[in-house]
Amino acid sequence: MAFKERVFSGVQPTGNLHLGNYLGAITKFVALQDNYDCIYCVVDMHAITVWQDPAELTRNTREVTAAFIAAGIDPKKHIVFNQSQVAEHAELAWVFNCVARMGWLNRMTQFKEKAGKDRENASIGLYAYPSLMAADILIYRATHVPVGEDQKQHLELARDIAQKFNNDYAKSIEAHGFGEAFFPQPEPLIQGPATRVMSLRDGTKKMSKSDPSDYSRINLTDDADAIAQKVRKAKTDAEPLPGEEKGLEARPEADNLVGIYAALADTGKADVLREFGGAQFSAFKAALVDLSVAKLGPIGAEMKRLVNDSAYIDQVLADGADRARAIAAENMKAVKDIVGFVRR
Numbered sequence: 510m511a512f513k514e515r516v517f518s519g520v521q522p523t524g525n526l527h528l529g530n531y532l533g534a535i536t537k538f539v540a541l542q543d544n545y546d547c548i549y550c551v552v553d554m555h556a557i558t559v560w561q562d563p564a565e566l567t568r569n570t571r572e573v574t575a576a577f578i579a580a581g582i583d584p585k586k587h588i589v590f591n592q593s594q595v596a597e598h599a600e601l602a603w604v605f606n607c608v609a610r611m612g613w614l615n616r617m618t619q620f621k622e623k624a625g626k627d628r629e630n631a632s633i634g635l636y637a638y639p640s641l642m643a644a645d646i647l648i649y650r651a652t653h654v655p656v657g658e659d660q661k662q663h664l665e666l667a668r669d670i671a672q673k674f675n676n677d678y679a680k681s682i683e684a685h686g687f688g689e690a691f692f693p694q695p696e697p698l699i700q701g702p703a704t705r706v707m708s709l710r711d712g713t714k715k716m717s718k719s720d721p722s723d724y725s726r727i728n729l730t731d732d733a734d735a736i737a738q739k740v741r742k743a744k745t746d747a748e749p750l751p752g753e754e755k756g757l758e759a760r761p762e763a764d765n766l767v768g769i770y771a772a773l774a775d776t777g778k779a780d781v782l783r784e785f786g787g788a789q790f791s792a793f794k795a796a797l798v799d800l801s802v803a804k805l806g807p808i809g810a811e812m813k814r815l816v817n818d819s820a821y822i823d824q825v826l827a828d829g830a831d832r833a834r835a836i837a838a839e840n841m842k843a844v845k846d847i848v849g850f851v852r853r
C-alpha cells in the first residue's frame with residue numbers, strides 16, 4: 510500500500526545541543542524540507558524518562574526550538590512543536606505498549622546503557638521509551654525518519670510495532686476501509702559522513718549531552734574561543750593524516766575529526782583527505798576551527814537571540830501543536846476504531 514510521504518523526527522530537550530545532534534539530525538531535518546512535508550518535535554515527554562529540573566526543561570524546550578529555527582527549519586511551511594502539547598502521542602504509546610513484546614524491549618541497548626547497573630531503579634518510562642518513539646512517528650503515519658546512528662535500533666523496533674499492529678488487527682483494518690495496512694514501515698534516513706559523531710576526548714565514545722566533560726563536545730551555543738579551544742585540545746594520534754579513507758581504520762579520533770570536517774563542508778571524507786592527506790593535526794585542526802566557527806557561529810548567535818524572545822518561541826510551538834494535533838487526532842480516531850474502543 511502507498512502511504513503519503515511524510516518526515517518526522519524529534520530531539521530531546523535535555524541539555525546542551527551539540528555538534529552530534531546538529532550533524533546527525535538537525536542538518537538532515539533542514540535538507541529534507543525541500544522535498545517532504547516535515548514534522549519536527551521537541552520530545553519533552555521523552556526527556557522526563559530521566560529526572561529533569563522543571564525550569565530547565567522549559568528553558569531547554571525553548572532552546573531546542575530556537576536551534577531548529579536558527580539552523581534553517583521553517584516553522585510556517587513545516588510543523589515544529591513540543592510533544593506534550595499533543596496528547597495523542599501518549600495515547601497511541603499505550604496501545605503500542607500492548608503491541609510491543611517485553612523480549613523486544615529487553616534487547617534495546619540504549620536502555621541498558623542509560624539504566625546502567627541500577628536497573629531496578631530506572632523509570633518505567635525509560636524502559637518503554639522506544640514504544641513512545643514509535644507512537645511519535647506513527648501517529649502521523651510518517652514514512653521517513655532522519656536520525657543519528659544511535660537511534661537505528663529504536664527505528665527497527667518502530668517498524669516491528671507497525672508490522673505487528675497491522676498483522677494483529679488485519680481484519681479490523683480491512684473492515685474499516687484502510688486496506689491491508691494502517692501504519693507504514695517508517696524508513697530510517699541515516700546517511701553522510703557524521704551519522705555518529707564521537708567525543709572529542711575519546712574517539713570510541715559517542716558525543717553526548719550527558720558527558721560530564723564539556724571538552725568532549727562542541728555545543729551549538731559555544732563561542733569562537735570555546736570552539737577553538739575544544740578543537741585544539743581534541744585527542745588525536747601522532748601520525749599525519751592519511752591520503753585515503755582506508756588509512757582512517759583503527760584511528761577513531763582522526764576518523765571522527767575528518768568526518769566532522771566533511772559534514773560541515775558538505776563533502777565526503779575522501780575529498781577531505783585529498784586536501785589534507787599528509788598534513789599534521791595542527792594544520793588540520795586550524796582549518797577545522799575556521800570551518801566550525803564559520804558554520805556554527807551564526808547559528809549559535811541566532812539561537813541566543815531567539816531564546817530571549819520566549820513569546821515568539823511559545824507561539825511557534827502552539828501553532829505547530831495545533832497543526833500536528835489535527836493530523837494526530839484523525840489517526841487516533843482510526844486506531845480506536847481498529848482496536849475496538851467505543852468512541853463518540
Ligand code: AQP
Binds near residue numbers: 529655
Ligand atoms: N553523537 C551523535 N552523532 C550523531 N547523531 C547524534 N544524535 C545524538 N547524538 C549524536 C542524534 O541527535 C538526535 C537527537 O538526539 P536526542 O537528543 O533525542 O537524544 P540522545 O541520542 O540521547 O542525545 P545525546 O546527546 O546522546 O544525549 P544523552 O547524553 O542523553 O545520551 C537523534 O537523531 C540522535 O540520533
